[in-house]
Amino acid sequence: MNEEFKMLVWGALPYAVIAVFVVGHVWRYRTAQYSWTTRSSQLLERKTLMVGVLLFHFGMLAVVGGHIGGLLIPKDLTGSLGITEHMYHNVAVAMGTLAGVTMTAGLVILALRRSGNERVRKASQTADFVVIVALLAVVVTGMINTIGIQLLGDSHDYRETVSPWFRGIFLLQPDPELMAEAPWSFKLHALAAMGLFALWPFTRLVHAWSVPLTFIVRPPIVFRRRDSVAR
Amino acid sequence: MKVRAHITMVMNLDKCIGCHTCSVTCKNVWTNRPGAEYIWFNNVETKPGEGYPRQWENQDKYKGGWVLDKKGKPVLRSGGKLKKLANIFFNPNLPTIDDYYEPWTYDYETLQNAPVSKHQPVATPQSKLTGKDMAVEWGPNWEDDLAGGANVLLNDPNIRGELEEKLKADFENVFMMYLPRICNHCINTTCMASCPSGSIYKREEDGIVLIDQDSCRGWRMCVSGCPYKKVFFNWKSGKAEKCTMCFPRIEAGQPTVCSETCVGRIRYMGVLLYDADRIEEVAGTADEKDLIDAQLSMILDPNDPEVQDAALRDGVQPEWIEAARKSPAFALIKRYGVAVPLHPEFRTIPMVWYVPPLSPITSAFEAEDSPADPDDVFPAIESLRIPIEYLANMFTAGDTERIRMILRKLAAMRMYMRENDMIDDDERRETDMAGMDDAQIRRLYEILAIAKSKDRFVIPTRRGEVGRSPFQVQGGSGFPISFETPPEALDGPGGATSNSGFELPMVQLHGVSPGAPGAPGNGSAGNGSNGNGDGRAASAQDGSAGTKGGAS
Numbered sequence: 173m174n175e176e177f178k179m180l181v182w183g184a185l186p187y188a189v190i191a192v193f194v195v196g197h198v199w200r201y202r203t204a205q206y207s208w209t210t211r212s213s214q215l216l217e218r219k220t221l222m223v224g225v226l227l228f229h230f231g232m233l234a235v236v237g238g239h240i241g242g243l244l245i246p247k248d249l250t251g252s253l254g255i256t257e258h259m260y261h262n263v264a265v266a267m268g269t270l271a272g273v274t275m276t277a278g279l280v281i282l283a284l285r286r287s288g289n290e291r292v293r294k295a296s297q298t299a300d301f302v303v304i305v306a307l308l309a310v311v312v313t314g315m316i317n318t319i320g321i322q323l324l325g326d327s328h329d330y331r332e333t334v335s336p337w338f339r340g341i342f343l344l345q346p347d348p349e350l351m352a353e354a355p356w357s358f359k360l361h362a363l364a365a366m367g368l369f370a371l372w373p374f375t376r377l378v379h380a381w382s383v384p385l386t387f388i389v390r391p392p393i394v395f396r397r398r399d400s401v402a403r
Numbered sequence: 404m405k406v407r408a409h410i411t412m413v414m415n416l417d418k419c420i421g422c423h424t425c426s427v428t429c430k431n432v433w434t435n436r437p438g439a440e441y442i443w444f445n446n447v448e449t450k451p452g453e454g455y456p457r458q459w460e461n462q463d464k465y466k467g468g469w470v471l472d473k474k475g476k477p478v479l480r481s482g483g484k485l486k487k488l489a490n491i492f493f494n495p496n497l498p499t500i501d502d503y504y505e506p507w508t509y510d511y512e513t514l515q516n517a518p519v520s521k522h523q524p525v526a527t528p529q530s531k532l533t534g535k536d537m538a539v540e541w542g543p544n545w546e547d548d549l550a551g552g553a554n555v556l557l558n559d560p561n562i563r564g565e566l567e568e569k570l571k572a573d574f575e576n577v578f579m580m581y582l583p584r585i586c587n588h589c590i591n592t593t594c595m596a597s598c599p600s601g602s603i604y605k606r607e608e609d610g611i612v613l614i615d616q617d618s619c620r621g622w623r624m625c626v627s628g629c630p631y632k633k634v635f636f637n638w639k640s641g642k643a644e645k646c647t648m649c650f651p652r653i654e655a656g657q658p659t660v661c662s663e664t665c666v667g668r669i670r671y672m673g674v675l676l677y678d679a680d681r682i683e684e685v686a687g688t689a690d691e692k693d694l695i696d697a698q699l700s701m702i703l704d705p706n707d708p709e710v711q712d713a714a715l716r717d718g719v720q721p722e723w724i725e726a727a728r729k730s731p732a733f734a735l736i737k738r739y740g741v742a743v744p745l746h747p748e749f750r751t752i753p754m755v756w757y758v759p760p761l762s763p764i765t766s767a768f769e770a771e772d773s774p775a776d777p778d779d780v781f782p783a784i785e786s787l788r789i790p791i792e793y794l795a796n797m798f799t800a801g802d803t804e805r806i807r808m809i810l811r812k813l814a815a816m817r818m819y820m821r822e823n824d825m826i827d828d829d830e831r832r833e834t835d836m837a838g839m840d841d842a843q844i845r846r847l848y849e850i851l852a853i854a855k856s857k858d859r860f861v862i863p864t865r866r867g868e869v870g871r872s873p874f875q876v877q878g879g880s881g882f883p884i885s886f887e888t889p890p891e892a893l894d895g896p897g898g899a900t901s902n903s904g905f906e907l908p909m910v911q912l913h914g915v916s917p918g919a920p921g922a923p924g925n926g927s928a929g930n931g932s933n934g935n936g937d938g939r940a941a942s943a944q945d946g947s948a949g950t951k952g953g954a955s
Contacts, residue, residue, distance in 0.1 A: 205617035205618065206616055206617055206640070206642070206883055207640075207641075208617075208620065209619065209620050209621035209640070209641035209642055210620060210621040210622065210641060211621060211641035212621050212622075212623055212636070212641060213638065214493065214494065214497055214499075214623065215497065215498075215499060215500050215623075215636045215638050216499070216500055216532065216638055217499070218493075218497070218499050221493065222493050225492050225493050226492055226493055229492040230492075290532075290533045290535070291500075291532045291533055294532060294533050294534065295532070295638050295639065376641075379620055379621070382600065382620045384488070384491075384599030384600050384601075384620070384622065386601065387484055387487070387488065387598075387599040387600075387601070388484050388485075388488075390601050392595065392596035393590075393591065393592060393595060393596065393605065393682060394595055394601055394603065394604040394605065395604065395605050395606075395607045395679075396604040396605070396606060396607065397606070397607050397608065398606050398607070398608050398609075398865070
């Protein structure tokens with residue numbers, strides 16, 4: 173891999189993705205609120221959905237939590253808290269495998285349902301299938317990392333490569349060399365994830381930002397004035 | 404006291420002939436779109452029967468409405484907010500489309516294109532969900548005129564306990580009635596309280612409950628939360644939709660489409676003033692059977708000067724107070740007390756009311772133990788074809804006394820009018836007047852029997868000078884058809900396109916090009932509102948009060 177290509181993929185591409193992600197969301201929110209929805213298909217089919225959707229979403233929450241821990245928290249910090257690399261590795265692999273398998277199982281069930289159930293398939297938009305393919309790419313490469321390399325293979329300490337690279341992007345000091353040292357499957361995983369984030373604002377995934385936290389404090393009965401503009 | 408106005412509907416079930424004109428006209432206006440084929444904002448059920456969707460009244464199944472907690476406070480039957488959030492990925496109480504029915508069309512093309520053959524070509528039913536041939540096994544009004552039938556009679560949640568035994572034993576005296584249903588535009592609205600996004604709201608001015616189509620995120624809690632199952636999920640747009648009380652027409656002083664087109668003229672619409680400070684207190688009434696009285700007590704008398712002053716202070720427009728004084732809804736609900744809400748025990752404080760049916764009175768005289776003298780009608784109410792208990796389970800939380808009182812008033816009115824208008828002076832007899840005087844009975848008769856359109860529908864127009872001009876938002880009302888459907892495919896006269904699709908203009912006026920003068924900048928108009936305020940007002944509003952049927 174020559175230097176220019178490394179710089180392009182691990183130095184420039186992340187910023188392009190961030191730009192698409194941010195601008196895309198603003199554009200979507202301002203112009204196409206009517207399409208901003210979960211696009212639930214529970215009305216059309218509920219039995220398979222229940223299994224798939226629960227496995228997927230709860231697995232996903234755990235996976236996201238794991239990534240926050242693995243990518244954002246520096247190795248020095250956990251080390252200073254007395255957590256050895258060995259301890260960290262065991263916990264990360266165990267939890268990661270459990271969460272990853274749960275999420276993958278859910279996603280596979282949902283993918284089979286969306287393509288196999290005729291009602292759901294006919295009610296799907298192209299974007300719904302694109303989302304599933306993109307998620308599968310991210311999840312499969314992620315599972316190769318967790319199970320193929322960390323659990324069964326000869327293990328890679330991504331907290332020396334991927335994690336500092338990831339943080340470097342947001343610190344505006346991207347270091348493509350760090351990523352270049354990572355195994356091929358980690359690179360693929362990062363690429364797939366960037367693809368997912370670039371697609372994000374244009375698909376149903378936007379519903380992730382609509383977690384209704386204000387619901388907790390909102391009064392049950394909501395009044396609005398019809399003529400609120402004039403007031 | 405916080406006074407608010409409410410557009411209220413009363414349906415006189417005595418006059419419903421079950422023709423479904425309300426349903427059809429409503430559907431043509433509001434839900435004739437992909438993803439909404441199965442949705443009927445207005446439907447007419449034959450009772451007894453399971454209804455639409457099946458068993459909608461069974462809250463053990465769907466967990467809709469409110470219950471009282473240990474402290475006597477009304478809480479959602481489906482659980483608290485944290486439980487709702489835990490169920491956000493999958494709503495365990497949501498009906499599936501088969502609980503309504505699988506929508507279908509027919510393969511009409513075969514009738515045109517079939518080659519010459521020995522047998523007549525058949526237009527086979529095709530699913531609107533899959534496009535494939537399908538066997539039609541259930542549909543809207545599958546139970547039409549069946550009086551429950553042998554199979555589903557006992558699936559009617561209103562038939563329980565002693566009534567169930569009685570009906571089993573008395574099968575040959577089968578009975579039926581029609582129940583037209585729309586959204587009840589409740590005051591203690593369960594769908595609203597269930598909505599995680601806060602997209603469902605009640606309009607302060609007229610009490611109409613709407614779903615903000617832009618901010619709905621498709622969490623589906625409203626669908627299961629509504630105990631009447633009158634919030635629907637559009638499977639194509641991924642948004643919840645419900646009866647809009649035809650708000651663009653209401654704003655123009657016109658009645659809803661279902662009311663306007665009702666052949667039996669059973670529907671009345673008018674303004675009620677209510678005390679918005681007492682919602683939780685009324686909904687929390689300890690005994691279910693006291694709920695109607697509690698609800699009646701929060702409906703204020705518009706002739707009371709104190710109420711009028713408070714209404715003005717709270718921003719109710721003077722013409723709305725005037726309309727409340729003339730309101731047929733107020734007369735039927737509060738003055739004469741002959742109307743009752745549907746399933747008050749759901750604790751939603753519903754604002755669509757029903758005059759219960761005085762089922763075919765002659766059948767009562769045919770019953771064995773009824774008095775022979777047709778004038779002696781009141782003891783006969785006990786043996787009317789439709790059991791009092793059945794009506795009570797549906798309309799009064801089981802309080803048979805209130806149903807009896809209402810039927811007695813209705814019967815007294817008929818008796819009185821027959822004696823006074825049909826019988827010669829020298830043969831006229833005194834009739835039981837059920838506690839009413841001559842003027843009251845005549846007024847009740849006028850409302851129920853001969854009221855003209857202007858008396859049945861007393862609806863003030865919205866004020867043109869308040870808020871955005873109706874002209875500016877013309878063409879912006881209604882639901883987008885679909886953001887995926889190309890506008891050209893649907894464009895027709897009056898078609899307004901926008902960046903998220905195509906919007907149906909509500910009403911088109913002669914010589915005015917809808918949509919042209921400033922269709923709303925953000926196209927997904929939908930059910931009422933978006934971020935910069937609701938009020939996608941009526942297209943037909945021209946500022947003159949009380950225009951009726953002026954639109955083409």
